[in-house]
Amino acid sequence: MTRTAEFRMKWAVATIASSALCLGISLYPKSERRWFIDEDYLYEHGNALSTEYLKEHAPEFAQQLEALLPWVLRIEVQHSPTDEAYSSNHGTGILLGGGQVLTAGHVLTENVTGDVSKILLTRSDGRVLHAEVDRQGEKDWALLRILLEEGAAALPSSPIELGSATEGEKAIFFGYPAMVGLSEEGEVLPFRKGDSQAGSPASTLSPMLIVSSVLDPQAMTLDPIAGFPPVGGMSGGPILNSRGQVIGVQVAVSKTTDNATGRTLHYRINAVPANAVER
Numbered sequence: 354m355t356r357t358a359e360f361r362m363k364w365a366v367a368t369i370a371s372s373a374l375c376l377g378i379s380l381y382p383k384s385e386r387r388w389f390i391d392e393d394y395l396y397e398h399g400n401a402l403s404t405e406y407l408k409e410h411a412p413e414f415a416q417q418l419e420a421l422l423p424w425v426l427r428i429e430v431q432h433s434p435t436d437e438a439y440s441s442n443h444g445t446g447i448l449l450g451g452g453q454v455l456t457a458g459h460v461l462t463e464n465v466t467g468d469v470s471k472i473l474l475t476r477s478d479g480r481v482l483h484a485e486v487d488r489q490g491e492k493d494w495a496l497l498r499i500l501l502e503e504g505a506a507a508l509p510s511s512p513i514e515l516g517s518a519t520e521g522e523k524a525i526f527f528g529y530p531a532m533v534g535l536s537e538e539g540e541v542l543p544f545r546k547g548d549s550q551a552g553s554p555a556s557t558l559s560p561m562l563i564v565s566s567v568l569d570p571q572a573m574t575l576d577p578i579a580g581f582p583p584v585g586g587m588s589g590g591p592i593l594n595s596r597g598q599v600i601g602v603q604v605a606v607s608k609t610t611d612n613a614t615g616r617t618l619h620y621r622i623n624a625v626p627a628n629a630v631e632r
Contacts, residue, residue, distance in 0.1 A: 388564075388579035391617060396530060396541045396561055399581030403525075403562040406579035411523055414595045418525075418562070421597060424448045424513050425560045427475040427529040427544070428456055428497075428589060433467030440464070443531040445560060445590035446474070446497065447599060448511045454497040455630060456589030457604045458489045472497060473546075479557040482508075493604045494625045495589075496632065513591075515627040516598025518570035524594055526575070526603055526622060527560040528587025534558025560590070565622055573601045575622040582606055582620050592624050600627050 388406050390399055407415035430442040444460030454474060461469065472484040474497070484497040499508065518524070532544050535558055545556045563580035567573075575592065577583075583590075583606045592601035601624030609619045 389577055389581070389620075391582050391620065394581045396533065396581065397535065397539055399563070400535060400561050401539060403564045403580040406564050407525070411595065414523065414525070417595075417597055421513075421527070421593065422477050422559055424511050425477065425527045425529075425591065426454060427534070427558075427560075428454075428460060429471075429473045429475070429546070430461055430465070430469055431471040431473070432465045432469045434470045439470060440467075443529070443586040444588045445528045445586065445603075447513055447527075447591040448499075448508070449513050449515070449599075449632075450511050452499040452501075452508065453487060453632065454484060454499065455591065455599065455602055456495050456497065457602055457625070458493045458495040459604065460589045461486060461489070461495055474499065475544075475556075477557065477559050488631065490625075490629060490631060492625045492629045494602055494630050496630070512597070514598050515630060515632075516594055516596060516600050517628060518567045518573065518592075518594065518600040518626065520567055520570055522567050522594060523578075524565050524567055524575060524592050524600060526563040526565055526577075526583070526587075526590055526592050528563070528583060528590030528603065529558075529560045530584045531586030533586075534560065561587070563622070565592070567600075568621070570600075570626065573624040573626040575601075575624065577620050577622055582608075583622060592622075598627075601625055602627070602630075 388402050426446045428444040428446050431439045433440045446454040446456035474482040474484050483500045487496040487498040489495040536542050565575035565577045568576050590603045591599045594600050603624045605623040607621045608617045
């Protein structure tokens with residue numbers, strides 16, 4: 354190939370690439386798209402990737418998201434009160450039948466050196482509820498029970514059930530990063546705390562979404578495939594299968610790094626399997 358022909362070939366390739374970029378056309382196959390972002394991420398970008406991934410790869414699953422949101426709750430555990438202040442733990446849970454809320458046990462105990470004074474649950478519609486501990490298990494799960502005040506409207510019956518996981522199946526993980534959530538437009542907003550008293554509503558926000566694949570149903574480890582790495586406040590969030598069943602409750606995130614560079618190679622979501630929960 355002559356230098357002139359080689360130049361023309363390079364110019365043609367560059368022109369095609371430039372045109373594709375202007376038209377919003379990707380030169381890479383969709384299978385090579387990066388769905389999981391773990392550096393310089395923004396919550397809304399990760400959440401948008403998760404939603405788009407489901408619409409493209411599991412549309413029937415995507416259609417269930419809106420119906421599942423009302424049952425995912427933000428949890429605030431107020432503890433170690435003094436005359437002027439108190440400390441708080443933040444987590445996520447899901448409302449089951451009978452007014453029970455499933456979450457991670459460490460949300461109630463981690464760094465708690467004094468008494469727990471309040472457990473506040475916030476629904477996606479902004480309604481704030483009080484709860485108490487029902488029971489806890491050795492495998493880092495806990496069940497709360499909602500306490501309805503006299504005259505308060507009864508909660509709708511939750512359709513959420515516990516189920517079992519299958520290796521390789523897609524699963525979704527809902528969680529509220531501490532003190533933030535998504536508006537109806539998908540914008541990340543700070544959470545404004547409310548109380549169950551009239552005139553003190555909380556923010557109306559939705560939880561974040563991470564799509565994963567079940568690696569080990571027994572140990573309940575998952576490989577995140579779309580979204581972003583779980584962060585503080587998402588502990589206790591439900592892992593749900595395509596049938597809308599809770600197959601686990603998230604308790605930790607771990608990662609494997611390259612010893613030479615320190616670069617993260619793999620993230621893993623660690624959960625307690627639903628069959629370990631004693632109701």
